[in-house]
Amino acid sequence: MRRRQFLLHTAGLTGATALGTAGLSACSADTNTPLKLLVASYDKSVGSSIGDQWGSLIGAFRKAHPDIEVDLERVPFAQLDRTLARRVRDGHAPDIAQSNFFAPYAQDGKLYKASDIFDIRTEGDFIRSYAEAGMIDRVQYGLPFLASTPRLFYNTALFKKAGVRAPGSWAELRDAAKALKGIGVPTPYGLQLGPEAAEDEALAWLLADGGGYAGLTGYDFANPSNVDTLTWLRDNLVTPGLAGRDPKSLTRTDAYAQFLRGKIGMMIAHPVLMGAADRAEFPYAHAPFPKKLGGAAPPVGLNDWLMAFRQNGRREQCGTFLGYLYGRKSALAYGGGQSALPVTSSAAKALRESPRQRPLWDFIDQMPVAQFQPTNLGSWPKVRSAVRAHIGEAVAEGARPKAVLESLDAVAVRAEL
Missing domain, CATH: 3.40.190.10 (Periplasmic binding protein-like II)
Known part of the structure; x- marks a missing residue:
């Protein structure tokens, strides 16, 4: 199950704070409905569970945004893509989901564009090679996540x-x-x-x-x-x-x-x-x-994708949560471990300047020139x-x-x- 099937060791997010997204237009969705987040869970044999970090992140997010509930659902990684496809097909898309693929959903008009949910600063902070890999016709839909270069x-x-x-x-x-x-x-x-x-x-x-x-x-x-x-x-x-x-x-x-x-x-x-x-x-x-x-x-550039689905009309809430996740401090904390490099330029720069993170410098330096599988093809x-x-x-x-x-x-x- 890709690179995380071996000794996953993602950095913790406890206490992380981040720059939120700004200036998103209001939407008509019910703000009392929890934001539904579908992510992968991993077998204990791979080491520390990413579920622990999700819990810490969501806890920190709730302190910063007490008006937005987050309903986290973990699905075994081997079943994630099939589960998501079935939910979308049955009309029960989550608000935000992790997957190996984004293009089929983007081509069917089911996803928000990055420009729909981020302010200009946050959208422009993604490492360019990774942002482009998430694009179709020069429009970004896939948000890079759990990135690496070998x-x-x-x-x-x-x-x-x-x-x-x-x-x-x-x-x-x-x-x-x-x-x-x-x-x-x-x-x-x-x-x-x-x-x-x-x-x-x-x-x-x-x-x-x-x-x-x-x-x-x-x-x-x-x-x-x-x-x-x-x-x-x-x-x-x-x-x-x-x-x-x-x-x-x-x-x-x-x-x-x-x-x-x-x-x-x-x-x-x-x-x-x-x-x-x-x-x-x-x-x-x-x-x-x-x-x-x-x-x-x-x-080779590798990552999973996060996507924000349009079905439930939760654009503002999706933008607030994802803006928090990809804000500089959270992005650095989430990408500061040996299984997930930061996908934003600001977080990568901060990691690159830290002597404590020297073992990752060579990998970080490769990211801007990484080349990808044809992920933009449905x-x-x-x-x-x-x-x-x-x-x-x-x-x-x-x-x-x-x-x-x-x-x-x-x-x-x-x-x-």
Whole structure:
């Protein structure tokens, strides 16, 4: 269940105060009706529950805005998208909801625009790359939430033993993987193409050689750059046994656990891994994921979305609550942990200036140049499912990457129709 399925460690919000939204026009909705908020809950195995932080935030919000009740409903993360879709379909949309997707609801006219619910200052404070990822036709509907950018983590003890350093190109990554295999590391590079988050791992590699899932005119899986990238992975990492036994089955959760047991030498990971590694006094470092021929690749931007639904006419109340959540102090508190980077420029700047938050600086610095999955396409939920199910097949020994990518293009065409 994406990055938070491993040792979630979000910063607390107890006592947080924030800048509220201003100047929102009045609406006719019943102000005595609680504001309905639908969010994800997480299994205890992932660590401290985000539900605790929601409770603290809502408690602080109520002190600042005693006239607005908030009715919080938690749904298991694995069921969140299905639950929300069913509620909306049945005419029972919440006022505010968390989801992996926003575009289908925006395209159906069910969401408030960011400009409907925020004042200019708050709306303009989102980190631009994340704000743009939440846009359709240059209008923002999706509000970034639980943001992250990954980097290449590596086991410094194993790297020292193998006599290698952090790779700065794909050739260096392959050579480092060979050296790690030579000292007995079972999975020199953890290629995470299993069903949990294959679309994230694959996109990191595609971006590193100028590819991606979509172009200016829509989906474009079988472009030459993508074919070359997956062919390289097949021939240079998977076939020689440098990416473990079965990359298409390796989930992010399993990869993180194997890394901390010394079974994986290097892999793409998120800042959430640092907390577990630090507590275990595990020897690690991280570096930018490299471009094929050298240099830092564009990082993948990841987040969930918050959305404000129009159905109940609670524009003013939604704006007041969300303005509080994304105000500088709350945004900094909520994004000050290792599983959720701040998505506003003011909070990111404050975190970046704090020596205590130095471990997060490299991740924060990547956020303005992050690139995203095609979240602005209403068909992306269906297409993403196909990517998760099949992208790993493209790099298996003897596979035909172009054929797999062409099949994804076909899925995309059907989904668009």
